Amino acid sequence: MEKIIDHKEFNITSLKFRNVSSTLLSATNDIEANRALKKFLHFIDNEPLISDFILRNNIKTFNIKEVLEESDYYTKFDIPLDDSEEVAFIYQLLQYVSKNNLRYSTVAGGYGTSKKFRDMIREFNREVTQILYSRINSYLRELEIKMGLNEKQGGIVINQGANGQLIMAKHGDVQATQNNNNASNNDELLGVIKTLIAELKANPISETELQEDILDDLSDLEEATQTGEQPRKSLVRRTLDKLKSINELSAEGTIIAMNVQRLITYLGQL
Numbered sequence: 001m002e003k004i005i006d007h008k009e010f011n012i013t014s015l016k017f018r019n020v021s022s023t024l025l026s027a028t029n030d031i032e033a034n035r036a037l038k039k040f041l042h043f044i045d046n047e048p049l050i051s052d053f054i055l056r057n058n059i060k061t062f063n064i065k066e067v068l069e070e071s072d073y074y075t076k077f078d079i080p081l082d083d084s085e086e087v088a089f090i091y092q093l094l095q096y097v098s099k100n101n102l103r104y105s106t107v108a109g110g111y112g113t114s115k116k117f118r119d120m121i122r123e124f125n126r127e128v129t130q131i132l133y134s135r136i137n138s139y140l141r142e143l144e145i146k147m148g149l150n151e152k153q154g155g156i157v158i159n160q161g162a163n164g165q166l167i168m169a170k171h172g173d174v175q176a177t178q179n180n181n182n183a184s185n186n187d188e189l190l191g192v193i194k195t196l197i198a199e200l201k202a203n204p205i206s207e208t209e210l211q212e213d214i215l216d217d218l219s220d221l222e223e224a225t226q227t228g229e230q231p232r233k234s235l236v237r238r239t240l241d242k243l244k245s246i247n248e249l250s251a252e253g254t255i256i257a258m259n260v261q262r263l264i265t266y267l268g269q270l
Contacts, residue, residue, distance in 0.1 A: 024125065068106075076111060087135055108123070
């Protein structure tokens, strides 16, 4: 198997990963979390770049059934400190929950400051699931830099090795045919803008002036997108600069940070 992934396709993969991660990390009950977990695992297991990362780290096997049986419901998990084992443990834990159709809150009992499932799930995601998200996200960023994909040129040539792992190499001057549906792209962009506006209003950032400025720019961007017009280059550049500043202020894995990264990806393709 040989496949070439160019800059735009890589960005789309990263965006989809952040989307499925955001849905899981923002879940507030078992129904939402269990469905989001299945979609999250399906995506990372079937996306070659990410599944290869899991394969390379999922070496040690943990007896998750035994871990759950021996743990008190209100006890936090002893997550390994080794980077590879950390990924393996969390991945296997989430897989066990999904494959055995356990309620998500079953593994979240030791987290949160109250006995409300909402709090438990939120804190479990923050202390456990978010670790896996951050590790995969960092891996994708490192891969982007190593392969020169952040230069908007070239690409990655991937081949399946004998052991199942991917063999990757940098590929220059990749030519790919892009079939863009402008109406669909506008709808997606508009959805991200509206979501981010709502998040910023609900959870304002610490710098008041930056908060006000970005909301003004996002409103202008929303208006332009709603009419189907291509946003002005100056507006896009101005918005990108402010988004990058907000990204630095926001903790990785938070809803605002992920939506900021999603919008940066969209605007970077305009």
